[in-house]
Amino acid sequence: MQDFLELAVGAAASGCVYGLLALAYLLMIRPTGIINFAVGEWAMVAAFGGFLLLSKLEWPYPLGMAAVLGFMLLVGWATERIAVRPLVARGAPLIAPILALLGMLVIFREIVSISFPPDPHPVPYAFGIGRLDFGLLGGSYQSFFIIGVTLLVFAATWLFFERTLAGRMFEAVALHRRAAALMGINLFRVTALSFAGGAGAAGLAGLLVSPNISAHYQMGVPLAIQGFTALVIGGVGRVEGALLGGLLLAFAEQLTVRYAPIPSGFAQGVPLLFLMVFLLVRPTGLLKARA
Amino acid sequence: MRNSLLAVLLLFTAPVLAQETIKIGVITDRVGVSKPYSEPATEGIVFGAAEINRKGGILGRKVELLIEDDQSRPDISAALARKLIDQGAVFILSMSLTAATQQQQTVTMEAKMPQMTPMNSGDTLTTQLQNPYFWQTGPLGSIQIATLLAHARAKNLKQVALITDNSDLGQLLAKFFKAGLEKSGIKVVADEVVARGATTATPQMQKIRAANPDAMFMSGVLTAENVLIFKAYRELGLKIPIHSSYNLSVPVYMTVAKGLIDGVTFVDAYDPEKPEVKEFETAYKKATGKDSFNLHGYGYDGIMMVGEAIKRAGSTDKEKIRAAMQGLAYSGVMGAKGMTYSFPEGKRAGYDPNGMVVRIYEGDKQGRVVYVGQK
Numbered sequence A: 001m002q003d004f005l006e007l008a009v010g011a012a013a014s015g016c017v018y019g020l021l022a023l024a025y026l027l028m029i030r031p032t033g034i035i036n037f038a039v040g041e042w043a044m045v046a047a048f049g050g051f052l053l054l055s056k057l058e059w060p061y062p063l064g065m066a067a068v069l070g071f072m073l074l075v076g077w078a079t080e081r082i083a084v085r086p087l088v089a090r091g092a093p094l095i096a097p098i099l100a101l102l103g104m105l106v107i108f109r110e111i112v113s114i115s116f117p118p119d120p121h122p123v124p125y126a127f128g129i130g131r132l133d134f135g136l137l138g139g140s141y142q143s144f145f146i147i148g149v150t151l152l153v154f155a156a157t158w159l160f161f162e163r164t165l166a167g168r169m170f171e172a173v174a175l176h177r178r179a180a181a182l183m184g185i186n187l188f189r190v191t192a193l194s195f196a197g198g199a200g201a202a203g204l205a206g207l208l209v210s211p212n213i214s215a216h217y218q219m220g221v222p223l224a225i226q227g228f229t230a231l232v233i234g235g236v237g238r239v240e241g242a243l244l245g246g247l248l249l250a251f252a253e254q255l256t257v258r259y260a261p262i263p264s265g266f267a268q269g270v271p272l273l274f275l276m277v278f279l280l281v282r283p284t285g286l287l288k289a290r291a
Numbered sequence B: 001m002r003n004s005l006l007a008v009l010l011l012f013t014a015p016v017l018a019q020e021t022i023k024i025g026v027i028t029d030r031v032g033v034s035k036p037y038s039e040p041a042t043e044g045i046v047f048g049a050a051e052i053n054r055k056g057g058i059l060g061r062k063v064e065l066l067i068e069d070d071q072s073r074p075d076i077s078a079a080l081a082r083k084l085i086d087q088g089a090v091f092i093l094s095m096s097l098t099a100a101t102q103q104q105q106t107v108t109m110e111a112k113m114p115q116m117t118p119m120n121s122g123d124t125l126t127t128q129l130q131n132p133y134f135w136q137t138g139p140l141g142s143i144q145i146a147t148l149l150a151h152a153r154a155k156n157l158k159q160v161a162l163i164t165d166n167s168d169l170g171q172l173l174a175k176f177f178k179a180g181l182e183k184s185g186i187k188v189v190a191d192e193v194v195a196r197g198a199t200t201a202t203p204q205m206q207k208i209r210a211a212n213p214d215a216m217f218m219s220g221v222l223t224a225e226n227v228l229i230f231k232a233y234r235e236l237g238l239k240i241p242i243h244s245s246y247n248l249s250v251p252v253y254m255t256v257a258k259g260l261i262d263g264v265t266f267v268d269a270y271d272p273e274k275p276e277v278k279e280f281e282t283a284y285k286k287a288t289g290k291d292s293f294n295l296h297g298y299g300y301d302g303i304m305m306v307g308e309a310i311k312r313a314g315s316t317d318k319e320k321i322r323a324a325m326q327g328l329a330y331s332g333v334m335g336a337k338g339m340t341y342s343f344p345e346g347k348r349a350g351y352d353p354n355g356m357v358v359r360i361y362e363g364d365k366q367g368r369v370v371y372v373g374q375k
Helices: A002-032 A038-056 A061-088 A095-115 A140-165 A165-175 A175-183 A187-213 A222-232 A239-259 A270-281 B001-019 B035-054 B075-087 B100-113 B141-153 B166-183 B201-212 B223-235 B275-288 B292-311 B320-327
Strands: A131-134 A137-140 B024-029 B064-071 B091-094 B115-117 B134-136 B159-167 B187-194 B217-218 B242-244 B264-268 B357-362 B364-373
Touching: A002 A038, A002 A137, A002 A140, A002 A187, A002 A222, A002 B201, A002 B223, A038 A061, A038 A095, A038 A187, A038 A222, A061 A095, A061 A187, A061 B035, A095 A222, A131 A140, A131 B001, A137 A140, A137 B223, A140 A165, A140 A187, A140 A239, A165 A175, A165 A187, A175 A187, A187 A222, A187 B223, A222 A270, A239 A270, A239 B201, B024 B035, B024 B075, B024 B292, B035 B141, B035 B275, B035 B292, B064 B075, B075 B091, B075 B100, B091 B100, B091 B292, B100 B115, B100 B134, B100 B166, B115 B292, B134 B187, B141 B166, B141 B242, B141 B264, B141 B357, B141 B364, B159 B166, B159 B201, B159 B223, B187 B201, B187 B223, B201 B223, B217 B223, B223 B292, B223 B357, B292 B320
Parallel strands: B024 B064, B024 B091, B091 B115, B115 B134, B159 B187, B159 B217, B217 B242, B242 B264
Antiparallel strands: A131 A137, B264 B357, B357 B364
């Protein structure tokens, strides 16, 4: 039982990271229909930001975290201005910005690969290395920190969409772009904000997970795949779907490794299996958008 | 008239001038998965070539390196080998992953082009293809496990856990580790894999904890995933001894796994107390202003051996170089004190089976040698 509870905390933390990445996809897909696979590279950029500010320059954690997140919002906004808006403004088909963003993925990775030595780089934990126990439930400080921050972000995002006028604008654009534009909603502003928000969510995921996996230039693609799988499981219709998808994926991965009577090498196939099953059986994901 | 004469003279002498250098091809990895290992090793080659040139070159000719990047991708590495042959390379040094080096052999074997890898450790490189133009001087995976086992034998291990990653090399080394352990009568009670890109190794380490092994062997080569293993080990409060492959000999662990590696033993091909190592480290620092470590030594020994073979061959004739290389005995930076690379009885894997050492992390520092060889 203790094993299971211990695993549950770790799996929940991993699920939260996947959930944040899925949220990054969702924030961009909902109003624009654009799938941006560069979210993994955004997470990597933020992880390197954490390495620079928190490890090298030894900034206080809250200040470094805020600076990295601010920078990521800027990166998202700039990505939209450079790779998306010119194509959308010229009436290019939807596939054009998706391909341009794949190009941005390579650019982000290569910039980091050229700018830093090839080894993984350490990023400090928010509260150091240590373990917190609540009865049988136990896990690292970082696991609890990841869970706490993620819940706050999802709660804030949910409130934004459900309770604010700006959030309603996003929903209106997601429902019908042309109608929203006719109602006076600035489509470009919504798109730019969705990319900034997406980069912020992806960057937060990268910053939170990097103390465990270190900052390295190849960390982006696996994170992008895990986030995308979480999104497919949870569905693109609702914010809470991203978190649900992330948690389900992480629990499935880790429970299979721990308890399934198969070699742990085979357990790596679980996310792929999940992705295929959901795409075939329930391509809309578990949670559908509200009518 | 005078200008025409000069032009004619240049026309005839230009090819001679162009042949002045001895071209040595290097296929490395600058952006792929092997970059953290290939880059420092290639820096060792560049430093070695500069040293050779500073001392007058080989056969009175300067060495020129033709460096290509195959990203550790087998699908492009063979094409790069062919490109280097077309550009006039007389020897190819392979510095990326084992699978890419293997693929290059299909070209070098056909073209009868001397090729060597100073750092790949896969045992199969010299056994799958009977390529008389290929040599391997990096310590084989089987030598690593034999050295680790010899060190662990004294500790009377009965049952152990094995953990690796899902990289090609990690899997290959795990296979050798497992075979070696079972051959020694040591039971592998847990055999775990941490996938590339995983965010935790807790489930794998829980399984290992439940299996109650006497020790844990690590054969993974992906730094980030190895650090995950150490973190889960620490978080779960495990106390069993950890014995690792040579991957832990890369200095990056001293920073990226700070506070997590005290007491971990690892196989290395580098003895910091060896006089040749001290001399190499001093010269490298003087020339480049940077500190060197074991990976630089692999590349340095590689280019030095190639230089020595060409010198002994007395020409750049590939057949003569092949014969000289096969008969070479060379003592360099890598290996235990007094170790010599050699290729007796037609063998093409030249690392002495007794040339590895076991070292221990003391705090966060790579510490002393605690065991030598496999006797």
